[in-house]
Amino acid sequence: MRETVELHKKQGVGRAGGVRLLPAGLGIRERTIASAVLLTGIFLFILIGGSLVTDDMLRVDLTNIFAPPGGSHLFGTDWVGRDMLLRTLAGLSLSIKIGVLCSVFSNIVAVVLGILGPTLGGKVDALVSWLIDLVLSVPHAIVIILISLACGGGMKGIVVGVTLTHWTSLTRVIRAEVLQIKEAEYTKISEKLGKNSFYIAKEHILPHVLPQLVVGTVLIFPHAILHEASITFLGFGLPPHEPAIGVILAESMQYLTSGSWWLAFFPGASLILVSMLVDRVGKNIETLISPATAYKGI
Amino acid sequence: MKDEEYLLKVENLGVSFSQYTQGLKKTRLQVITDLCVELRAGEILAVVGSSGSGKSLLAHAVLGILPENAEETGSIFFEGRKLSQRDKEALRGKEIALIPQSVNFLDPLQKVGDQILSGTGGTSGPGQKRRRRTEQAEALLARYGLEPGVARYFPHQLSGGMARKVLLQTALAADCRAIIADEPTPGLDPDSLAEVLRDFRAAAAEGRGILMITHDINAALQIADRIAIFYAGTTFEIAASSDFAGDGAALRHPYTRALLQALPDRGFTPIPGSQPLPGELPEGCLFCGRCPQQTEECAGRRPMFRDLRGGKVRCIHAT
């Protein structure tokens, strides 16, 4: 019966597939690559477009305050007449920059601990596991608040705080992978040939964990930008003069009762879209490089 | 023999799977081709084939539990009636039972007694009814030499031999007419094996038909009345167990004879080559490429399954 079940499972993998942005007829690899490129394009557009928003473009226009979404202001205007679309773009761009920083830093922490733990083994590995438990023992929000306070708030506080709370899952993945490779035959041979741990890590382990690393880093990003916005919203992240989404949303709270729904709706919804977009890119890359799904159809 | 005299009859069964290969190309993977087998009441018929060749799909097709992406052709008859998917759903667990390969086919979190009786109409109900059912399960277990307490065990608490018996109970509880046992022998010590085979014989003696799917030709020879030889998704021959006696001169198909000669106590001569994989089947006879009697005609088209000397064979050269 085993073989039938296997066939069934393979089919299941096929069906669980991803989003179809492109017409059928292309191979799954082509489609995945194309959608990854497309999504990355949107991502870069927001990043660059948002960076180009200058203070001049966001000047106060008191003749046009609280304008609801419409032709000249797609996302409406705020209480001093600034265009919410431009503010949102600028905010998203800032979020993306912080998100990238946090993902990369988390990645570095994860690589170092995830490889060091199992390679050195024993006490070091136990320490890494304990550190993971330690970070997970207190809710992220509280940890980031504490770290942000310690850093005196601002960009630095947010980046350090988010980084130090987001390395755990990737570290676990890498650690498991490294443990598996360590048990593999070729690694053992290398060990017997007298190669040191560093050599083994560099030659055998790094190339194998690289795919997981790429996917893991991309998938940290959505969490990072959501946490950044959330903590900024509470008042511990970016200062009020920055064009951050969290700042915009905190401001919007004052105008909720007056019915200016667009102040909160569009910036938040845009943030969710960016986060989902990156998540999709990460999943697509995962499909591409994971041997289990790479050649299966969608 | 007329159709009605067979308990279960499988005629030209074909099972294929749709699969996606690279890109969006959909391919059909033919795993079973033109399989024919008949089971009579009171007999044990063994379907023998090598591991992983898709034999289990025969059982799944009869019970209507093939996965969704499978396509089934051919006909299956039960007591002379051609079965639709609905018929199969109505019959399974009541008239036709399956004995699966291992204890992994039992729900790890459900008590053994409940699973034995599950096919006979649910296990929940008011206390009175439930108690009666428990007694029923215990009685069944006792009949095959297991303590009544086993009904309250969880599957992981069973030993290999016990698990086998429990799986057999699931089939006997419902008083099924036909039982399909999928690989019932591997992993058993000789004592447990003998006991399981004895239980099978006893069940057959009560008028049931038992279809035993196995890769173990020795076990098949020990217990079965007739043996069907399964190769690359089809049946090459159906022969009485007695035909396998001696050097197998009574056998009909070259593969069956080769199989016999490959046994440790009959010469131990292996057959060169290997079975073709689904998707790489030859145009003509499926034994092409490995057959010592192969002629040009064999490669042209697939031979019919025909009656010969009280058995059946799928070979144009057989006499």
Added chain:
Amino acid sequence: MNGSMGNNGLGKFLAGRLFKLITLLVAVSLITFILMKLSPIDPVTAYVGADSRVGAEQRELIAQQWGLDRPPAEQFLSWFSSLLSGDWGQSIIYRRPVLSVIGEKFLASLAVMAAAWALSGVIGFSLGVLSGVKEGKLTDKLIRGYCHVLISTPTFWLGILFVMVFAVWLGWFPVALSVPIGVLAEDVTMMDKLSHLVLPVLTLSVINIAGICMHTREKTVEVLRSDYVLFAKARGENRRQIVRSHVLRNVSLPAITLQFLSFSELFGGAVFVEQVFSYPGLGQAAVQAGLRGDVPLLMGITIISLLFVYTGNTAADLLYRAVDPRIRERYAR
């Protein structure tokens, strides 16, 4: 968290958990203390506020009284030892003992968290099973789409959305505050309290459904593809019976375990929900303490949140041991 410990006996298991809790408690206390020392917060300024009448001499006196002139290591030891003796210090903003503030706020938060926990658990589990049973169908796609959006939705933004829709637009619920302004505490009716609970609970539930739902869906699909469900079908069980006696049985334990493991997200979510709805719970107290430099209260809340999360983790482990026959049996023998 489990796995590394042996299985010979509940006592040993609990002892192991206790030991680990102690190491985490000490580490978290120490790290929190260091972080607070690193921060530019000056406890004395936080205490006296912007009151310019308090002179430098008086400030020094307060600092001396609090032991702020002593070396940091000594300060930590004295704080930690009084922590153990049950004296968690004075909250600067509430001007009351930290423990009494936490006790009161924690009860308020617990009401929100418990309701959201139960609600999201039941709804998430049901949706997950439904989605898994209907794998590939429209129902499944809708539920999965819903979960994917929610996983990317910040809790506070959903809260804002609910305020806009239910409180401002529809006017069904009060916009903020647990107790209406101008009403004496004793005049607050049960209905008032409840109506202030609804939106926070709803927000937190809707957010937390996603995780449990996706997890349950995966497990359901896994069970439906298992050999034992195949065999159950072969025994003549119909879809209903299979879902009732196999899917629910095999999926509910991992789901309940996951719910216990989600105490951390629950607490984190409560921080944001309470902030958006001005709900006077522990989360809001944490934010206020952070913003206004109430170091003793913030440190106290950190430790409470650790205990809360750890309780959930331990409960999950215990539950697995109590319910799963495969594990239960191992130490009954």
